[in-house]
Amino acid sequence: MNTAPFDPTHAHPLALPVGTTLDRYIMHRQHAFAFATGELSQLLRDIALAGKIVHREVNRAGLIDLTGGMGQQNVQGENQQKLDVIADIRFRRALTNGGEVCALISEEEEEMILTGNNKGKYVVAIDPLDGSSNIDVNVSIGTIFSIYRRVSPIGSEPTIADFLQGGHEQVAAGYILYGSSTMLVYTTGHSVNGFTYDASLGEFILSHPDIKTPQDGATYSCNDGNVDSYGIAVKTYLTLCRKRQFSARYIGSLVADFHRNLLKGGIYLYPPTPANPNGKLRLLYECYPLAFIAERAGCRAVNDTESILNIQPTDVHQRTTLYIGAPVMVDELMSLVNPKPVSKQASTAAI
Numbered sequence: 001m002n003t004a005p006f007d008p009t010h011a012h013p014l015a016l017p018v019g020t021t022l023d024r025y026i027m028h029r030q031h032a033f034a035f036a037t038g039e040l041s042q043l044l045r046d047i048a049l050a051g052k053i054v055h056r057e058v059n060r061a062g063l064i065d066l067t068g069g070m071g072q073q074n075v076q077g078e079n080q081q082k083l084d085v086i087a088d089i090r091f092r093r094a095l096t097n098g099g100e101v102c103a104l105i106s107e108e109e110e111e112m113i114l115t116g117n118n119k120g121k122y123v124v125a126i127d128p129l130d131g132s133s134n135i136d137v138n139v140s141i142g143t144i145f146s147i148y149r150r151v152s153p154i155g156s157e158p159t160i161a162d163f164l165q166g167g168h169e170q171v172a173a174g175y176i177l178y179g180s181s182t183m184l185v186y187t188t189g190h191s192v193n194g195f196t197y198d199a200s201l202g203e204f205i206l207s208h209p210d211i212k213t214p215q216d217g218a219t220y221s222c223n224d225g226n227v228d229s230y231g232i233a234v235k236t237y238l239t240l241c242r243k244r245q246f247s248a249r250y251i252g253s254l255v256a257d258f259h260r261n262l263l264k265g266g267i268y269l270y271p272p273t274p275a276n277p278n279g280k281l282r283l284l285y286e287c288y289p290l291a292f293i294a295e296r297a298g299c300r301a302v303n304d305t306e307s308i309l310n311i312q313p314t315d316v317h318q319r320t321t322l323y324i325g326a327p328v329m330v331d332e333l334m335s336l337v338n339p340k341p342v343s344k345q346a347s348t349a350a351i
């Protein structure tokens with residue numbers, strides 16, 4: 001948490017003090033962009049509203065029989081948990097009722113979801129509740145979202161092309177971590193800011209302004225049970241981590257592992273495995289949004305050959321290998337995995 005006293009005389013013109021509400025922060029940012037017309041601001045508010053509702057459901061799941069499975073699988077072939085379905089419904093309803101979103105892609109749904117808001121300027125790709133296998137054991141879980149300005153004509157029916165623009169075209173990305181506290185962390189292409197939810201006020205409050213990740217770290221996150229199936233380069237890197245007595249931290253919830261590494265420095269690895277030869281994590285609603293955030297906090301996000309944001313998408317549910325975290329750690333891994341330099345083309349999308 002940035003505890004330096006807020007000095008308005010020297011602060012970044014867009015900086016606001018810890019304690020600012022999310023709503024005031026969004027309005028302040030909107031005023032900073034002359035052509036902002038308020039739709040993206042409203043969209044972010046709609047996401048925050050759904051996050052508050054999911055926070056409530058997650059925190060009482062054990063009391064109202066919301067833990068456990070639905071007895072069915074999602075498009076990924078994974079067993080859907082009750083809260084997966086509830087979170088999917090809550091975010092879809094909030095974004096549909098908000099009116100700014102014309103279509104959604106969700107981890108929980110095979111097909112693109114049309115909201116009926118054909119005049120909406122934005123589309124959203126979302127993992128409503130990542131890490132849901134951890135729900136029953138009270139381990140942190142999270143929502144991950146990615147926002148694009150549509151390319152199809154406003155007023156027409158949205159198309160899949162609206163979602164296949166590529167990671168650099170995101171106008172905003174973020175996640176909500178339902179952990180020891182509930183936090184919303186997002187960027188609109190410039191700084192990365194964290195807001196902690198105060199349920200007594202019903203407000204997300206700015207607690208982590210302008211997050212910047214340490215250049216290096218001493219924590220690595222991967223599923224050690226898969227190590228024997230990893231390539232020699234990843235195995236070599238993990239051996240180096242152990243020799244240096246780095247800490248192994250792997251929660252099984254990408255959002256939680258990513259958030260810790262974002263704040264403290266570290267690296268998360270999901271290499272190819274026999275079960276997932278192209279990697280397990282989904283490009284559109286896990287890797288792109290976290291990579292968009294990561295690069296703006298000073299991190300790296302790559303697969304075996306390129307920056308995540310440079311991957312050209314072909315399918316809305318496609319998967320990728322992911323190595324994401326402190327630049328010194330990711331660069332060292334890449335020097336082993338792919339000696340050719342990984343092309344890194346970071347960009348800043350203005351809202």
Ligand code: P6P
Binds near residue numbers: 132
């Ligand atoms: P494994 C959860 O299913 C998830 O998508 C990420 O949140 C998590 O980091 C990873 O998969 C865990 O996968 O194969 O190690 O159980």
